[in-house]
Amino acid sequence: MSTKAMTTGRSLSPRWMQSLRAREAIAGYLFLLPWLLGLALFIAGPMLTSGYLSFTRYDIVNAPKFVGLKNFIEIFTKDRLFWPSLLLTFRYALIVVPLSLVGALAAAVLLNQALRGTTWFRTFFFLPHLTPIVAAAVLWGWIFNPEVGPINHWIRTITGSDDAPGWFRDPAWAMTGLIIMAMWGAIGGNTMLIFLAGLQGVPQELYDAAVVDGAGLWAKFRNVTIPMLTPTIFFNMVLGIIGALKVFAAAFIATAGGPAYATWFYALHIYTRAFEYFEMGYASALAWIFFFVLFVFTYVQFRQSRRWVYYAGEVD
Amino acid sequence: MAGDVIASGRKQGERGVLPANLYQSATWRRASGRGLLYLVAIFGSTMFMFPFVWTILSSLKTGGELFRFPPTWFPEVPQFQNYPKVFEIVTWGTWTWNSVVVAGLSTFGAVLTAALVGYSFARFRYPGRDILFIITLSTMMLPVEVTLIPLYLMFSKIAWMDSYKPLIVPSFFGGSAFLIFLMRQFFMSIPIDLDEAARIDGAGYLRVFWQILMPLSIPVTATAAVLTFMAQWNAFLYPFIFLNTKAKFTLAVGIRYFQAVAGFADDTEPKYHLLMAASVMMTAPIIIMFFLAQRYLVQGIVMSGIKG
Numbered sequence: 001m002s003t004k005a006m007t008t009g010r011s012l013s014p015r016w017m018q019s020l021r022a023r024e025a026i027a028g029y030l031f032l033l034p035w036l037l038g039l040a041l042f043i044a045g046p047m048l049t050s051g052y053l054s055f056t057r058y059d060i061v062n063a064p065k066f067v068g069l070k071n072f073i074e075i076f077t078k079d080r081l082f083w084p085s086l087l088l089t090f091r092y093a094l095i096v097v098p099l100s101l102v103g104a105l106a107a108a109v110l111l112n113q114a115l116r117g118t119t120w121f122r123t124f125f126f127l128p129h130l131t132p133i134v135a136a137a138v139l140w141g142w143i144f145n146p147e148v149g150p151i152n153h154w155i156r157t158i159t160g161s162d163d164a165p166g167w168f169r170d171p172a173w174a175m176t177g178l179i180i181m182a183m184w185g186a187i188g189g190n191t192m193l194i195f196l197a198g199l200q201g202v203p204q205e206l207y208d209a210a211v212v213d214g215a216g217l218w219a220k221f222r223n224v225t226i227p228m229l230t231p232t233i234f235f236n237m238v239l240g241i242i243g244a245l246k247v248f249a250a251a252f253i254a255t256a257g258g259p260a261y262a263t264w265f266y267a268l269h270i271y272t273r274a275f276e277y278f279e280m281g282y283a284s285a286l287a288w289i290f291f292f293v294l295f296v297f298t299y300v301q302f303r304q305s306r307r308w309v310y311y312a313g314e315v316d
Numbered sequence: 317m318a319g320d321v322i323a324s325g326r327k328q329g330e331r332g333v334l335p336a337n338l339y340q341s342a343t344w345r346r347a348s349g350r351g352l353l354y355l356v357a358i359f360g361s362t363m364f365m366f367p368f369v370w371t372i373l374s375s376l377k378t379g380g381e382l383f384r385f386p387p388t389w390f391p392e393v394p395q396f397q398n399y400p401k402v403f404e405i406v407t408w409g410t411w412t413w414n415s416v417v418v419a420g421l422s423t424f425g426a427v428l429t430a431a432l433v434g435y436s437f438a439r440f441r442y443p444g445r446d447i448l449f450i451i452t453l454s455t456m457m458l459p460v461e462v463t464l465i466p467l468y469l470m471f472s473k474i475a476w477m478d479s480y481k482p483l484i485v486p487s488f489f490g491g492s493a494f495l496i497f498l499m500r501q502f503f504m505s506i507p508i509d510l511d512e513a514a515r516i517d518g519a520g521y522l523r524v525f526w527q528i529l530m531p532l533s534i535p536v537t538a539t540a541a542v543l544t545f546m547a548q549w550n551a552f553l554y555p556f557i558f559l560n561t562k563a564k565f566t567l568a569v570g571i572r573y574f575q576a577v578a579g580f581a582d583d584t585e586p587k588y589h590l591l592m593a594a595s596v597m598m599t600a601p602i603i604i605m606f607f608l609a610q611r612y613l614v615q616g617i618v619m620s621g622i623k624g
Contacts, residue, residue: 021441027521028440035433035452035496038489043455046466053465060469107360113353123610124361127368130602132550134568135595138575139371142588148387150370188364190617197618246459249552253572270461275557280465287461298457 054285060278071285081261081269082286086293088175089266093244096179100186101236105229107187108195109221122196125188133185137253140181144168168255171262178251178263182244191236198232199225230309238301245294266290375399375592382589398593405590408597410563411570414480418555418566419548421484426491427540431533433490434499435525439511449500455493460553468557482558483551483566487544495540498616502536503529539616542609546602567598 029036054071056064075082111122128136143149144167152164165173206224215223226233248267251257257264257272270290274283374382375398377391402408437449471482490496510532511524519527530537552568559565565573571594578591606613 024440025442028436028442028445031432031436031440031521031525032448034429034488035436035490036448038429038486039451039455042467042486042489043458043463046463046470047458049466049469050462060472110353110357110360113350115350115353115357117357121357121361124365126606127603128364130546130606131368131599132568132602134550134552134571135598136367138571138591138595139367141575142374142592143367143370148383148385150387153387184364184367193614193617242457253552253575267459267461271553274461274465275468280469283461284465287459287465290459291462294457294459 050284050287053281054288056281058279058281060280064281067281071282072289074282075285075289081264084261085264085266085269088264089245089247092175092179092247092265093241096182096186096244097237097240099179100183100191101233101240103183103187104189104191104236105195105233107192108199109225111192111196112199122188125192127188128184129186129189131185133249134253136181136185137250140177140184141168141254144177146170169259171258171260174255174259174262178247178254181250181254182247186240191240194232194236195229198229202228227310231311234301234305234309238298241301242294242298245297371592371595375589375596377589379586379589383586395589398589399597402590402594402597405587406570406574406594407563408570408594411565411567412597414564415549415566415568418480418483419545421480422487422548423541423544425484425488426495426544427537429488430491430495430540431499431530431537432525433496434503435529437496437500438503439508452493452496464553464557471558477558478560478564479558480564483548483554491540491544495544498536498540499533502533506532535612536616538609538612542605542613543616546605549602571595571598 053064055068056066057071058064107125111118111125115121131139143151146152146164146166146169149167151167155164156162165176167173167177202225206228207220210220210224246267247265248271251263251265251268252271255263257268266286267290270283270286273279273286373390376394376396378395381388381391437445437452467482471477476482506529510528514524514528550568551566552572555566555569556572559569562570562573571591574587574591574594578587
């Protein structure tokens with residue numbers, strides 16, 4: 001549209017119109033200026049720097065020393081926490097994201113049924129999402145307390161035995177604890193609100209047509225709701241996965257990556273190398289690998305999305 | 317508006333004319349179905365609210381009561397003095413003020429500049445605009461660790477460490493890609509005829525922005541402000557890395573510090589009850605803010621998701 005306007009504008013343009021267009025462009029750049037500076041100073045510049053640093057050894061005290069690919073080779077071959085932390089992070093994301101998407105969709109469908117008190121239910125579902133992660137980690141640490149926490153008390157009461165998980169203190173259970181905590185915050189959060197709006201955007205005619213064809217509740221859900229919601233599901237999935245792969249504060253505060261590295265997420269690995277060992281070059285290399293992985297993963301999702309996401313407004 | 321629609325929900329279902337007995341069984345089925353839905357909704361609410369309730373109850377117990385076995389639901393005598401005690405044991409008042417200052421100033425900068433940048437993306441034609449917009453959106457994917465290390469080095473070099481500048485100043489450069497996107501989407505929904513009419517009447521670009529677009533964008537601006545404030549209030553990594561002095565901590569860093577020392581019993585008892593009170597005090601302002609801005613917020617969140 002804009003190109004067409006531009007060409008027609010130019011073809012019958014006296015000089016004053018061209019200068020008008022130039023003025024518009026200059027004004028546009030001026031309003032953009034803060035962000036252009038921000039991009040350069042706080043994103044592009046730092047990215048270049050960390051790209052360079054990833055090929056160096058740098059301990060802050062001495063000047064960076066160029067070492068070529070040594071950091072990367074060391075990461076892939078010698079770093080005993082690299083692969084485990086990367087796999088662990090993916091495992092976490094691949095559990096949390098599908099579960100919270102299904103949970104959020106179920107919650108949205110439930111809250112779309114015109115129940116009395118829906119406003120209250122929605123608020124109750126949403127409040128966990130508002131809790132600061134730091135506060136959530138602190139309070140779940142208390143709820144999961146192995147000795148006097150309520151969860152273990154119930155587990156002991158129900159099973160009648162004294163065995164109960166150690167949660168954040170138990171390598172076998174710490175991850176489960178973090179996943180429960182994440183789901184608590186995610187199911188009723190923004191994902192659910194976006195699904196709710198998506199549900200309300202599904203045209204009633206489609207449901208009516210399905211009923212005429214003899215569709216029951218499940219068939220309507222499966223053949224109308226889900227296909228119409230695929231763009232929303234996709235949006236929530238991409239954002240959810242990026243967010244889950246970046247998990248840091250929750251684990252840092254609730255478990256500090258432990259016990260026995262059971263929750264040593266990738267972001268914790270980078271943080272430790274950078275700000276506890278002050279290996280800035282090595283940590284930059286780790287960060288760039290992470291960026292690359294995220295990028296590829298997101299790209300693949302966009303490619304795959306063409307097969308299953310249906311855009312109602314799209315013209316082939 | 318969208319908030320109302322979501323709040324009221326929508327009746328889905330068909331009301332046909334059916335033979336009497338079939339109709340009766342259908343109503344019965346429907347009624348029992350709805351009863352089940354209510355049960356699920358109430359059960360879900362209980363699950364989601366339980367951690368809050370437990371935290372609040374814990375915050376009103378004595379330190380010793382917290383470690384009683386088996387655990388009890390209600391405090392024997394509610395210890396409301398736990399809350400003021402947090403202010404004595406750690407510098408909670410200072411931390412709260414620090415959080416207010418940091419979140420307040422960075423929200424102001426972020427929303428103002430994101431609106432300007434969103435205006436530029438929404439209303440002006442210039443070479444490179446679309447590619448810059450795509451770059452802007454793709455920065456949302458960037459892991460913070462990629463830029464954090466150079467920023468740390470840069471801020472230490474210019475002696476900004478242990479000050480609020482690294483937390484506030486970057487916000488004045490467009491805020492974030494998400495905010496810019498939000499503002500742009502909203503501006504694009506305002507008819508451009510309004511701008512043009514004002515331009516013909518001789519208004520400059522800045523005046524169009526300030527006197528035409530911004531007054532129409534109060535809901536989305538409020539959404540942007542509340543979302544940014546919440547994110548800043550909750551932010552942990554940046555303040556944790558850039559602040560060293562205890563007195564300069566924000567609440568998120570402070571509560572983590574408190575958590576680390578709460579387990580050590582001083583002369584009397586461990587302080588987990590106070591830690592719970594602190595969690596409540598950190599969360600409460602956010603929840604109050606949500607209630608005040610609820611309808612704007614829901615609308616904004618939904619808009620960012622749907623028109624993506």
